[in-house]
Amino acid sequence: MAQYGGWTGKILRVDLSTGAITSEDTSKYKDYLGGTGLGYKVLWDEVPPGTKAWDPANRIIFGVGPLTGSGAPCSGRVSVTTLWPAHKDELPGSGHMGGHWGPELKYAGWDSIIVQGKAATPVWIKIVDDKVTIEDAARLWGNGIYRATEEICTNMGSSAHVASIGQAGENLCRLSCVICDRSHSAGGAGSVMGSKNLKAIGVLGTGSLKIAADKKVWADYNKHYLSMMGANNQMVVPRTKQPWAEYNNSGSRWTADKGIFWGAATPPVETGYCTDVEHPLPVDCPSPLNKMGLRTHKGYGDFGVPGAMHTVKMNGCHACPIRCHIATDIPALEEYGVSRYNQNTCIGNSIATGLMSTNAANPDSSITNAYMSNALCDDFGFWSDYSLYSADYKWAYTHVMTALEVAALGLPAGYAGKTPFQNRLPAAELTILSGNATATKPYTAGTPFAKADAGDPSALQVLVPLISSNGLYPVLNGLKTPVFAQAVAMGPAWLAKQWPEIGYFNDHGKSASSAKMNHAKHHGVESFGQIGVLNGMLWNRDSQNHTHQNIVGCGLPTALINTIMKELFTTGKSIFNDPTGSDITFVSAETGYHSVTPGMAAMTAAAAVYLELYNSLTVCNYTLPVWVSPLKSLTYRGDASLDAQTYSLVTGDTIDQKGLETVGLRILTLFRALTARYMDYVIKKTDASKKVNMRTDHDQVNDWHFEKVGDAVTGPLTGPGTGPGTDNVSTGNTDAYPATDVAFTGTTQLMTRADIDLGRDLLYAQFGWDKATGMPTAATLTKLGLDYVKAAIPTLIP
Amino acid sequence: MKEIFTAVARELKKDASTDEVTALIRKHFTRRQFLVGSSALGLGVATFSILGCGASGAGGASETPRQVFVANALGMVVAEPTLCVGCRRCEAACVAYNQGFVQPSISNVKVNRNLLFGVLGVTKGFQRGDGDYGNFRVVQDTCRQCPHPVPCQLACPHGAIEVIAPVNARVVNIDKCVGCGICVAACPWAMTSLNGPVNAKGTKSNKCTLCNGNPECVQACPAGALKYMAWSDKTKDIPARQVVPASIQLAVADSCAKCH
Known part of the structure; x- marks a missing residue:
């Protein structure tokens, strides 16, 4: 690998069972870039089907x-790939963290770390350049x-960066994460480290x-690239109407404006106009690029004025000019004995807030709850599962089961009229949580449930440690609620196996916000309809895909977005293409439901492939790609070839856009085969005569998306209001379909199953996958250099 | 890769400057052979040079003059910690745009070491201290471009730290630097750094050159937290980061005795 820039040439392998620390040549993974691509290849090569997430034989990469x-812009990411504890069958998955840990690993001389085995006693790995010790x-x-x-x-010095698990990972909560640099978390992977007795990895490089490119070329390229970036989510127009900007959009995260401050900075900092490069202002020093870091004020964007008042600054990852972590100072938190200073972003700010209410009398209640949640969850290493767990928690806490539901789900008749928590938790636990044995309101003051309902942040100081104990270990605070703790800590997919009503809610209730198979929706149907839905089918957790989401939210007029996407995906620029030139992007609020088109499938395929590319290169999909730009001179076009240019300049391995997309398709297709191989093993355990069909067994879509609840082929046929041909809106099940969730008229996002089936056909065609099975064809595998996949699973390849 | 640049990028482009800096260094070092024992003021090298001062035989520089008294710098990079968003694009730009690779440990603007636990570091408690594990205040350390007596310049046994116009930055002459690391220990603010092991072949000291008056770190900062300003003396205001060993202080004092 010495001929290339970018790579260090060495992969570190640590076997915690034997204590062996070895170095391997990166070149065998070059075709997979790094990140998830490398992780999938390691799992394929080394972790046979039947391995469980917490087995020593599992790898965590x-x-x-x-x-x-x-x-390069946004290049601070790490992909943590492993058999995924939060998936019900522990199929492969990955969590992704930013911060500075990944770059530090590169400066230490390593292109990735593969950890295997299990230490006899708790250990941490110390990496100081090429000196690695356990x-x-x-x-x-x-x-x-x-x-x-x-x-x-x-031990290592203040310059070191540490990726660590907290008590949640140690205690084998399936909802646990690895966190570096205070707030950057790789969700879901924490318990795999815990199972290996691995507390942390410290790196000093x-x-x-x-960098292969000439230094002046590289410098100029960076400025060029930055000039085409917008704000977080690549939102390319400001939120408010500003004199320099042609467009503005109320949903934009380009929130900087006059009168908008980092209010808790010393002294407060006014974000002011943070213009694009075409509109320099005298205050810009020396150019508008020097104010990019102030453009995205999520403190204000997410929490309004109270958020702006408590924001110290916007923070984030290595080399990223778009700062998305809200660093806050909330003095009131000190009253509870936690730090007043905390930071995180987006869902990271609401990991545990779904467990409680806000106090309407306190304008700071929402942000105080959020940052109490941060102070605890980022320390205990508890993971949000993109909020699906808390939606399930809230439903189990509040939803009174009907007789119809209970009967349809085959639950004891006595469950009717009570919540799942009341039905499932032992009386002793309910007493601890609520003050009475049946958790009947009013709850006793001072109990966790009473505090939670009152919006008292201290509720989380009981609940988060309690859940993170997972019910398996000596419970903190003297509370003994193992059933409750385990139910929450195992996450939605595992809980649904034990409490079928949870799976029912996830499948049928839009408010659960679950895309499929008890995975969170992130981002799905709300993000260009079928494009989001089809993306949500492909992974073994929430898709975490912002490729299309960033276009949805970019802020440009809908028609212009469609025009730009058609230029990208109907004119042959990408390997994903619709030569018929169909329309691609619709916003249902404007046009209502629109049937799937081949252009949608092409953009879906690109969105999926770019996600894997970014997680392999590694760069951030929370803001990239730059398919649109703020520049009027470019008529707001971005440049889809930027990623290939960056890769070429850094590595010297010159590649064009289509070439890099092909690498991404290779990675996604390997992941597909990897998933199929594990899933086939699970299916054969039940019935050895069967084999996996990825289209029907894996690429599912939850019922709430559809106008008809169930059909004979793909729809679940149990549960109230289900069955072939049942109208989803008129089921009368006002819990699974509360009125607020079915107000689709005029803004419908309800799909038909036939339309999504057509979408699958079109999407598989873009990937070169078989329509009937959703598996890559032999020709596709050959084209992508994956013949070894066919050799390993010949019966699964059509 | 010409095609990658849009008209916008071309407009933005400000000449990266290190090639010019390097050219200047070499030009003056060549020229200096004709200036033995004389002041170079007005000729681009704003110095007072004397023969043999503190130079070691091993450096092969004993017959060339070295600078003792140097003119003040004209500019400096000033950091505003309130604005620093901790992205470290400045560190990346400093090294990559000047040297063609990335290595934050030798960046001439230093953020990482203060990023998580502040200037005082991890052992001084963290929850209320500076840094991302504390109150989020991140201090970007920049070279003070010290006035005479310049600690790194006077401590260098090889006379390898010199002053060059147009901005009179204190610059490492890589032709003379042997990578001994004495300047690293001599700077009270630990602003010089070695790119390899002490005294190893190819190891050189790195310190801020001010990029010929157009610092890459300043251009790269996405929050305007670094500014290029007229020089002023910060050395009396900013607490030292490290204790300079007495042996080095003595060596510096020795050179002071030449004039004082």
């Missing part, structure tokens, strides 16, 4: 790629992430990373 640490973590085990990080940095 901390994957960085050729762009990580290069200084250290005793007895002192750290049982501590939160903050304390663990502090101790490791005391003093080395260099080669």
Whole structure:
């Protein structure tokens, strides 16, 4: 690999069972770039079907790629790939964190870390350049992430970066994450580290990373690239009407404006006009690029004026000019004995807030709850599952089961008239949680449920440690509620196996916001209808796909977005293309339901492939790609070839847009085969004569999306208001379909199953996958250099 | 890769400057052979040079003059921690745009070491201190471009740190630097750094050159938290980051005795 820039050439492997620390050549993974691509290849090569997430034989791959640490925009990411504990069958998945840990790993000289085995006692891995040691973590085990990080940095120096698990990961909560640099979390992977007795990985890198391009070319290219970026989610117009901007959009995260401050900075900082590069202002120093970091004020964007008042600054990842983490100062939190300073972004700010109410009398209630949640969840390492777990929690906490539901789900008749928590939790636990054995309101003051309902942030100081104990270990605060703790900590997919009403709610209730198979929707139908739905089918957790979401929210007029997407995906620029030139993007609120088109499928395929590309290179999909830009001179066009240009400049391995897309398709297709191989094993365990059909077994869509609840082929046929031909709106099940959730008239996003079936056909055609099985064809595997896949699973390849 | 640049990018482009800096260094070092024992003021090198001062035989520089008294810098990079968003694009730009690779550990603007736990570091408590594990205040350390006596310049046994116009930055002459690391220990603010092991072949010291008056770090900062300003003396105001070893202080004092 020495001929390339970007890569260091070495992969670190640590076997915690044997203590062996070895170095491997990166070149065998070059075709997969790094990140998730590398992770999938390691799982394919080394982890046979039947392996469980917490088996020592499972690998956890901390994957960085050729762009990580290069200084390219948004290149601070790490993909943590492993058998996924939160999936009901522990199929492969990955969590992704930003921060500075990944770049530091590159500067230490490593292109990724593969960890396998299980240490006999708790350990942490210390990496100082090429010196790697396994250290005793007895002192750290049982501590939160903050304390663990502090101790490791005391050992390694303040410049080191630490990726650690908290008590949630140690205690094998399936909802647990790895966190670096305070707030950057790789969701879902924490318990795999816990199962290996691995507390943390500390990295200190003093080395260099080669950039293949000439330094002036590289410098100029970076400025060029930055000039085409907008705000978080690549929103390319400001929120408010500003004199320099042609467009504005009330949903934009380009929130900077006059009168909008980082109110808790010392002194407060006015964001002011943060213009694009075509509208420089005298205050810009030396150019508008020097104010990009103020453009995205999510403190204001997410929490309004109280958020702006409590924002110290906007923070974020290595080399990213778009700052999306809200660093806050909320003095009131000190009254509860937690730090007044906390930060996170988006769902990271609401990991546990769904467990409680806000106090309407306190304008700061929402942000105080959010940052209490941060202070605890980022320390305990508890993961949100993109909020699906808290939606399920809220439903189990509040929903009174009807007789119809109970009968249809085959539950005891006595469950009717009570909530799932009341039905399922032992009386002793309900007493601890609510003050009475049946959790009947009013709850006793001072109990967790009473505090939660009152919007008292201290409720989370009981609930988060309690849940993170997972019911398996000595419970904190003297509370003994193992059933409750486990029910929450195992996550929606596993809970649904034990409590069928949870699966029923996820499948049927729009408010659960679950895309399929008890995975969160992120982003799905709300993001260009079928494009979002089809994307949501492909992974083994929430798709975490912002490729299309960033276009939805970019802020440009709908018609212009459609024009730009048609230029990208109907004119042959991409390997994903519709030569018939069909329309691609619709906003249902404007045009109502619109049937799937081949152009939609092409954009869906590109969205999926670019997600894997970004998670492999690694760069951030929370803001990229740059398919649109703020520049009027370019008529708001972006440049879909930027990723290939960045890769070529950093590595010297010159590739064009279609070439890089083909690499991305290789990675996605390997992931497809990997998933199929594991899923086939699970299916054959039940019936050895069967084999997996990815189209029907994997690529599912939850019922609430459809106008008809169930059909004979794909729809579940149990549960109230289900059955072939049942109208989804008129089922009368006002819980699964509360009135607020079915107000689709005029803004319908309700799909027909036939339309999604056609969407599958069109999407598979873009990928070169078989329509009947959703599996890559032999020809596709050959084209992508994946013949070894066919050799390994010949019966699954059509 | 010409085609990658739009008209917009071309407009934005400000000449990266290190090639010019390097050219200047080499030009003056060549020219200096004719200036032995004389002041170079007005000729681009704003110095007072004397023969043999503190130079070591091993450096092969004993016969060339070295600078002792140097003119003040004309500019400096000033950091505003309130605005720093901790992205470290400045560190990446400093090294990559000047040297063609990425290596934050030798960046001449230093953010990472203060990023998580502030200037005081992790051992001083973190929840209320500076840095991302505390109150989010991140201090970007920049070279003070010290007035005479310049600690790194006077401590260098090889006379390898010199002052060049047009902005009179204190610059490492990589032809003379042997990578001994004494300047790293001599700077009270730990602003110089080695790109490899001490005294190893190819190891050189790195310090801020001010990029010929157009610093890459300033251009790269997405929050306007670094500014290029007229020089003023910050050395009396900003607490030292490290204790300069007495042995180095003595060596510096020795050179002071030449004039004082």
